[in-house]
Amino acid sequence: MENILEVKNLQVSFKTFFGEVEAVRNISFTVGKKETVAIVGESGCGKSVTASSIMQLLPMPPAFYKGGQILFKGEDIVKKTEKEMQQIRGSKISMVFQDPMTSLNPTMKIGKQIVEGLIKHQKLSKKEAHKKAIEMLKLVAVPQPEKRVNQYPHEFSGGMRQRVMIALAMVANPELLIADEPTTALDVTVQAQILDLMKDLQDKLNMSIILITHDLGVVADMSDKVIVMYAGQIVEQGNVNDIFKNPMHPYTIKLLASVPRLNMKRDESLHYIEGTPPDLYIPPKGCAFFDRCDHAMKVCKDYMPDPEYHTQEHYSRCWLNHPLAKDVRREGSVE
Amino acid sequence: MKKYLLKRFVMSIITLWAIVTITFFLMHAIPGNPFAKEGKMPPVVYENLQKKYGLDKPLYQQYLIYLGNLVRGDFGDSMKSRVETVNDMIERGFPVSARLGAQALVFALIFGPALGAMAALYQNKIPDYISMIVAIIGISVPSFVMGTFLIQFVAKNVSFLPIGGWGEFKHTILPSFALGLMPLATMARLMRSSMLEVLNQDYIKTAKSKGLTKLAVIMKHAVRNAILPVVSVLGITISNLLVGSFVIEKIFGIPGLGMFFVKSIGNRDYTLIMGTTVFYALILVLMLLLVDITYMLVDPRIRLTEEGH
Amino acid sequence: MTELTREMFERASEEQRNAEKIRRPSIKYWPDVWRRLKQNKLAMVGLTLIILITIMAIIGPMISGYTYYEQDYSNINVKPNSEFWFGTDELGRDLFTRTWYGARYSLLIGILAAAIDFTIGILYGGIAGVSSRRVDSIMMRIAEVIYSIPYLLVVILMSVVFSSQGSGTSLFVIILAMTITDWVPMAILVRGQVLQLKEAEYSLASESLGADQGWILRKHIIPNTLGPILVNVTLTIPRAIFAEATLGFLGLGLQAPKSSLGTLANDGLAGMAVGLTYQIIFPALLISLIMFSFNVLGDGLRDALDPRLRK
Numbered sequence: 001m002e003n004i005l006e007v008k009n010l011q012v013s014f015k016t017f018f019g020e021v022e023a024v025r026n027i028s029f030t031v032g033k034k035e036t037v038a039i040v041g042e043s044g045c046g047k048s049v050t051a052s053s054i055m056q057l058l059p060m061p062p063a064f065y066k067g068g069q070i071l072f073k074g075e076d077i078v079k080k081t082e083k084e085m086q087q088i089r090g091s092k093i094s095m096v097f098q099d100p101m102t103s104l105n106p107t108m109k110i111g112k113q114i115v116e117g118l119i120k121h122q123k124l125s126k127k128e129a130h131k132k133a134i135e136m137l138k139l140v141a142v143p144q145p146e147k148r149v150n151q152y153p154h155e156f157s158g159g160m161r162q163r164v165m166i167a168l169a170m171v172a173n174p175e176l177l178i179a180d181e182p183t184t185a186l187d188v189t190v191q192a193q194i195l196d197l198m199k200d201l202q203d204k205l206n207m208s209i210i211l212i213t214h215d216l217g218v219v220a221d222m223s224d225k226v227i228v229m230y231a232g233q234i235v236e237q238g239n240v241n242d243i244f245k246n247p248m249h250p251y252t253i254k255l256l257a258s259v260p261r262l263n264m265k266r267d268e269s270l271h272y273i274e275g276t277p278p279d280l281y282i283p284p285k286g287c288a289f290f291d292r293c294d295h296a297m298k299v300c301k302d303y304m305p306d307p308e309y310h311t312q313e314h315y316s317r318c319w320l321n322h323p324l325a326k327d328v329r330r331e332g333s334v335e
Numbered sequence: 336m337k338k339y340l341l342k343r344f345v346m347s348i349i350t351l352w353a354i355v356t357i358t359f360f361l362m363h364a365i366p367g368n369p370f371a372k373e374g375k376m377p378p379v380v381y382e383n384l385q386k387k388y389g390l391d392k393p394l395y396q397q398y399l400i401y402l403g404n405l406v407r408g409d410f411g412d413s414m415k416s417r418v419e420t421v422n423d424m425i426e427r428g429f430p431v432s433a434r435l436g437a438q439a440l441v442f443a444l445i446f447g448p449a450l451g452a453m454a455a456l457y458q459n460k461i462p463d464y465i466s467m468i469v470a471i472i473g474i475s476v477p478s479f480v481m482g483t484f485l486i487q488f489v490a491k492n493v494s495f496l497p498i499g500g501w502g503e504f505k506h507t508i509l510p511s512f513a514l515g516l517m518p519l520a521t522m523a524r525l526m527r528s529s530m531l532e533v534l535n536q537d538y539i540k541t542a543k544s545k546g547l548t549k550l551a552v553i554m555k556h557a558v559r560n561a562i563l564p565v566v567s568v569l570g571i572t573i574s575n576l577l578v579g580s581f582v583i584e585k586i587f588g589i590p591g592l593g594m595f596f597v598k599s600i601g602n603r604d605y606t607l608i609m610g611t612t613v614f615y616a617l618i619l620v621l622m623l624l625l626v627d628i629t630y631m632l633v634d635p636r637i638r639l640t641e642e643g644h
Numbered sequence: 645m646t647e648l649t650r651e652m653f654e655r656a657s658e659e660q661r662n663a664e665k666i667r668r669p670s671i672k673y674w675p676d677v678w679r680r681l682k683q684n685k686l687a688m689v690g691l692t693l694i695i696l697i698t699i700m701a702i703i704g705p706m707i708s709g710y711t712y713y714e715q716d717y718s719n720i721n722v723k724p725n726s727e728f729w730f731g732t733d734e735l736g737r738d739l740f741t742r743t744w745y746g747a748r749y750s751l752l753i754g755i756l757a758a759a760i761d762f763t764i765g766i767l768y769g770g771i772a773g774v775s776s777r778r779v780d781s782i783m784m785r786i787a788e789v790i791y792s793i794p795y796l797l798v799v800i801l802m803s804v805v806f807s808s809q810g811s812g813t814s815l816f817v818i819i820l821a822m823t824i825t826d827w828v829p830m831a832i833l834v835r836g837q838v839l840q841l842k843e844a845e846y847s848l849a850s851e852s853l854g855a856d857q858g859w860i861l862r863k864h865i866i867p868n869t870l871g872p873i874l875v876n877v878t879l880t881i882p883r884a885i886f887a888e889a890t891l892g893f894l895g896l897g898l899q900a901p902k903s904s905l906g907t908l909a910n911d912g913l914a915g916m917a918v919g920l921t922y923q924i925i926f927p928a929l930l931i932s933l934i935m936f937s938f939n940v941l942g943d944g945l946r947d948a949l950d951p952r953l954r955k
Contacts, residue, residue: 055544
């Protein structure tokens with residue numbers, strides 16, 4: 001499968017009053033055609049920054065590309081100018097944001113917001129644009145599209161607004177859709193509808209999706225590949241079956257364990273991961289999960305483990321993979 | 336939409352009525368009741384007042400007579416001037432004041448928000464500092480101080496600019512500037528903070544992600560939303576502008592309504608004071624209503640919240 | 645790449661893991677606000693100026709050696725020199741003394757007006773907030789109407805009414821006129837906070853939260869409320885001083901020879917026409933400095949209190 005996006009050794013930092021914050025510390029992954037890649041992790045792990053950096057949407061002071069490449073169909077995004085990015089955004093790569101309540105301009109009609117980008121990219125006439133807007137609303141299953149197209153965001157419910165956001169992102173048939181927590185702010189029932197919509201559209205339009213989320217249920221439903229991020233790094237990566245059936249990194253394991261399930265025993269308390277992620281002003285030398293890991297070893301504190309491949313696509317970065325750790329492993333079983 | 340308009344219209348009428356009533360009873364509360372003193376004004380004038388206002392009748396009747404006159408557009412006779420009625424003076428003075436006020440307002444409206452938006456876009460850089468210094472000066476230096484300063488240091492040194500009077504465009508430059516500086520500063524500061532807030536909003540990110548140019552994002556998304564708070568204070572701004580004009584007209588010797596008003600205060604010409612006050616109130620209330628309508632047109636959320644329920 | 649020994653793969657102890665946790669000291673609210681305010685140079689300039697001006701207003705008339713009312717016909721319209729630091733006016737009165745005396749009044753009026761606005765505002769807003777929807781609604785409507793009456797217009801009218809020609813307006817009337825419409829923004833602010841409190845208490849009523857939480861919430865809501873109120877008070881002062889100065893400038897100020905900065909500016913206006921600029925410069929400058937100081941201080945406070953602007 002050809003790759004539509006190749007991220008190579010990407011490093012993104014922020015210059016702040018207190019110093020440099022390394023938000024993304026050397027990550028690499030690919031996204032193939034029509035593939036759905038999920039990036040999971042806690043708040044602050046760098047997944048949103050990664051997403052925004054693919055479209056150069058980060059405020060450039062204070063953010064800056066410290067190193068690496070983002071190759072979109074062979075061309076490096078990191079090196080592109082703002083003008084060049086304006087050609088790509090909205091037409092080749094699109095983004096759907098988390099909070100539908102605040103992601104739409106309250107003083108502009110919905111129809112106009114949907115086709116605004118299209119008008120710029122394809123130079124449509126007013127009439128054509130209007131038609132297209134209605135078409136898009138139909139595509140995302142918004143009822144009464146002819147009437148709705150002239151309404152304002154506050155006249156729509158949360159789920160409807162997110163559909164509008166999707167319409168907005170898809171209007172120019174992008175090749176890559178980045179969805180940053182698209183369902184987090186929605187009710188569970190609406191979540192399912194939105195996900196189905198996205199799957200449907202992906203099918204129709206041959207689109208690749210990068211799905212950013214902290215909700216593993218969503219991941220299982222939709223993704224082909226899963227990337228687990230922690231403190232700005234990828235700690236585990238693989239296809240969805242590998243990750244869910246055979247997680248190798250202690251963080252991944254804990255993440256999976258913390259998803260509340262309906263069939264939990266009565267006296268089983270909710271699992272959670274103690275502690276908080278480290279401050280990225282002074283990034284740890286070794287494995288960032290050190291202080292929260294049940295299997296932490298002395299070597300973990302000072303040295304960052306290399307990726308160890310378990311299958312062709314599945315790897316994790318953990319000293320437990322090292323032969324010398326086998327004894328430790330036998331002591332406390334990794335569940 | 337209609338409900339909102341109706342509500343604002345009714346509020347306007349009530350406010351107007353409130354001002355008229357307060358003015359009336361205040362004037363009649365003056366110790367010594369100048370309306371009753373014969374000795375203080377020429378007997379001819381007193382007789383006229385007597386006829387018109389029924390000065391020997393009980394107070395509430397006088398009030399109703401006054402209201403009646405007002406509704407008919409009669410603002411009264413001056414107590415001191417034998418020649419002119421209040422209406423005459425209003426006719427003379429109003430166009431002048433209106434011109435001054437309008438010019439100052441336009442000046443403030445054009446440069447205020449523009450300055451504020453620029454300050455926000457270049458936050459903490461040079462344009463921001465310059466704009467904010469101008470704004471701070473604008474709100475700290477009272478218009479009369481600015482006016483005298485301008486006369487003293489600018490008009491006296493620049494032959495083109497007169498130190499006072501009225502008649503040609505050049506006469507309006509300094510006064511409009513002095514009058515409009517404070518509103519300009521207020522709007523600039525408001526626009527700046529509003530813009531900063533808007534620029535942090537998610538929908539700005541959405542707009543960028545569509546591939547729009549920076550200019551399009553700024554104008555169609557940022558400014559469009561940031562201007563709302565500025566419009567909502569437009570009413571108060573105009574109200575302050577009005578009162579500021581009294582002072583400016585006095586300093587620059589401009590024969591507008593404000594000058595009449597100030598003189599009438601000095602003369603204690605009570606009917607003139609009442610008349611001009613009520614007239615001012617009328618203009619003000621009208622302007623406020625216009626501002627409300629403008630705000631409604633500009634913010635779709637207002638329009639529809641009234642409707643959809 | 646260093647050699648990896650077997651020993652390095654031993655388990656890390658609890659202390660080794662906890663050492664990683666960098667604990668930032670918890671920050672208390674008000675000291676933090678003060679710290680942030682101090683960082684704001686402009687606000688500090690304003691604060692310093694206010695303190696200096698207040699000191700001068702108190703001791704100025706005392707150290708000059710003259711009173712604010714004694715007239716000396718041999719020293720009319722004297723330009724500033726070593727005897728009369730700000731010069732004299734047309735009646736031979738020392739302007740240094742008069743200016744600082746006027747500053748006293750201006751400051752006093754400003755602070756009194758702000759205090760009254762504050763009191764009325766809190767009472768009215770508080771009552772509106774705890775009342776039923778209907779009462780609240782009516783109260784707010786009334787406040788709206790009152791607020792739409794132009795502040796300065798009322799001030800001027802009342803001064804006209806309650807003063808007589810040539811004898812100026814009493815302090816009481818001036819303050820009354822200024823506070824009659826200006827309390828409304830404060831009331832609206834307080835009402836909003838009270839409503840928030842009400843809402844918070846309803847959610848507190850649920851059983852999962854104990855009385856403990858209520859106390860904590862109050863610890864958060866009160867600082868939350870006091871902040872905007874403090875800013876409002878700080879910004880009311882220059883508004884009041886401006887209004888009073890305008891009054892003075894229109895000839896409606898305090899009874900002569902008492903004068904505020906506005907009246908002095910008015911007196912000085914005539915002087916300016918004949919080249920005696922100094923007569924208006926000092927009061928005008930002082931008014932502007934006072935207003936500037938309170939405005940930047942208020943701004944600084946507002947920024948320091950805004951949690952979003954934390955550096």
